[in-house]
Amino acid sequence: MDDVKIWVLAAVIPLMLCQSTWLYTDARKRGRYPWFWAIWGLIQCPMPLLFYWLIVRRKRR
Known part of the structure; x- marks a missing residue:
């Protein structure tokens, strides 16, 4: 893996979690x-x- 892929993974994994x-x-x-x-x-x-915003959050308003 090159450095760019590692940085992308390092940014995406915490975002998804x-x-x-x-x-x-x-x-x-x-x-x-x-x-x-x-x-x-x-x-x-x-x-x-x-x-989630369209189905759950918006119906409650």
Whole structure:
């Protein structure tokens, strides 16, 4: 692996973990399938955040 790939991985992994943790805690607080959102948050970025905002957060308003 070259240096660029290592730096990209070093930046992406904490981002995905933070996203997944936030999705899990917020979905758990709202009772909306926290494990689903956490696992999806670990796999992709930023689609889980956008869908979470549209499906869960926006319906409550």
